[in-house]
Every structure is written in structure tokens, then in C-alpha cells.
Amino acid sequence: MQTNQIRAQQSVTSLTRHAPQRANGVDPFHGLENRDFCNAFWGTGDVGPNVLFARMRGAERTTDELRNFWQERTNIEEEYAQKLAKLSQVPIGVEEVGELRASLDILRKETEAQATSHLELADRMRNVLEKQTAEFHMKQINHRRAFQANMEKKLKNRLTQESFAAKAKEKYEIDRGRINSFVQQLTYMTGVDYQRVEAKLNRTRETAKANEKDFAAFTQTVIELLEEWQNEWKSFCDSCHDLEEDRMEFMKDNLWLYANEVSTLCVSDDQVNPHFPLLQPLSDD
Numbered sequence: 001m002q003t004n005q006i007r008a009q010q011s012v013t014s015l016t017r018h019a020p021q022r023a024n025g026v027d028p029f030h031g032l033e034n035r036d037f038c039n040a041f042w043g044t045g046d047v048g049p050n051v052l053f054a055r056m057r058g059a060e061r062t063t064d065e066l067r068n069f070w071q072e073r074t075n076i077e078e079e080y081a082q083k084l085a086k087l088s089q090v091p092i093g094v095e096e097v098g099e100l101r102a103s104l105d106i107l108r109k110e111t112e113a114q115a116t117s118h119l120e121l122a123d124r125m126r127n128v129l130e131k132q133t134a135e136f137h138m139k140q141i142n143h144r145r146a147f148q149a150n151m152e153k154k155l156k157n158r159l160t161q162e163s164f165a166a167k168a169k170e171k172y173e174i175d176r177g178r179i180n181s182f183v184q185q186l187t188y189m190t191g192v193d194y195q196r197v198e199a200k201l202n203r204t205r206e207t208a209k210a211n212e213k214d215f216a217a218f219t220q221t222v223i224e225l226l227e228e229w230q231n232e233w234k235s236f237c238d239s240c241h242d243l244e245e246d247r248m249e250f251m252k253d254n255l256w257l258y259a260n261e262v263s264t265l266c267v268s269d270d271q272v273n274p275h276f277p278l279l280q281p282l283s284d285d
Contacts, residue, residue: 037241077122084115165218175208
């Protein structure tokens, strides 16, 4: 029950909520160019980058979990092989003779052979399945360190500059509103009140010039960053697309290899030694 509950929990990096509904398990958009990564992760609010960043981290975690699975599976296979090997050394029927003694001796030899087979499977799982998975996991880590970390920094910097530009614009618009208000007040004021409002107007105009200058500078920075971001983001999406396609192929090959190895071992375990003596049941006579 607890295992089922754990499996039912959905990761925060899962794309389930973004996946389209499928009819009979078929994705109607599979193969369309608009589903390529370089076309799919765009839009307002920078939702696309956050989704792709999370997906790549989730994919890396999946590979690491598979590596841990192979490691634990190998340990289980080794432990089982060691127990079989130990069991094969236990004497059986030392008091017996004839076909029964031969059958019991072959039972031990068959158990020893099974131990060897399972130990060989454990060795292949460690040196092939686990090793391949660890290598691909390192490939994902290098991609994250070399490309994704840089893109995350660039996104953070661009968003920071955009917030600066938005705040500068807000300040400038507030100053323009105050200037219009002061100009309106001067139309009906005289004397000391006129001079006081006029002084406020002049100070506000100076502040507005500074805020306008900041707004223009931040806007120019954002424009430059956007152009740089768009080019680099497309390239990053392409690299993620390639890596995910490689991951799908790797996972398929890796799992099929495991299935074939286990199937081969099961067939080997099921085979009866052709030289195993067949004991005839005792007659009722």
C-alpha cells in the first residue's frame, strides 16, 4: 500500500499537466515541427524556460534513479549467487549410493552452476547496465553545468533588468502625473503658493529627467539582452531536444538489454541437465 502511494505522487518536474490528451495512447502531434523544443518553450511570462529547466532536471534525476536501481539489483543478484554457491557446498545424501546419490550430487552441481550464472549476470549488470547509465547520467550533469546553469543565470539577469526598467518606467510615469498636477495648480495660484508649487514643479521635472534617462538605459539593456537571449535560447532548446532523444534511445536499449539478460538466465535456470538420472518411482507391487 505504501509503495503504491509513493508511485502515485507526482514530481514537481513532471510535465503531465502540460501533456495533451491522447486517444488510444497516440499523440496526434507527434513528429510535428511545432513540437520541437526550439518551437515549444516560448511565450509570455517566461513559463517555457521554467518548464524546460524543470524537465531537464527531472530527466537527470530519472537517470540517477535508474543507476541506483541497477546498483541495488546487482547487489541482490550477487547476494543470491553467493547464497547459491554456499548452498551448493552443503553435502546431501553422503549415506546414499547409486542413482539417488548421483542425483543428489548433480543437484549440488546444478546449484553451483546457477550460482555462477547469477554471478555472471550481476557482473554484466554492474559493468554494462549500471556503467552505461552512470555514463549517460554524467553526460546530463555536464550538459546542465555547461549550458543550463548559464541559461538560468542569463534568464535571472534579464528578468532583473526588466524589473529595473519596469520600476524606472513607473517612477517616470508618477513624475509625469505630478508635473501635470503642478502645472494645473499654477493656473489658479498666485504669490507664495505659486512660488512653492513652482519650486516643486522644477524639482519634479529634474527627477523626471533622471528617471527618464534610467528608463531609457534599462530599456536599451533589456533590448540587447532579449536579442542575445533569443539566439542562445533556441540553441539551448536544440541541445535539450537532442539530449532527450538520446535519453529515450538509451533508456529503451538499456531496459531491453536487461530484459534479454534476465530472460536468458531464466531459460538457463529452467534447463534440466540431460545427464541428470531419472529416478523411477517405487512399484506398488
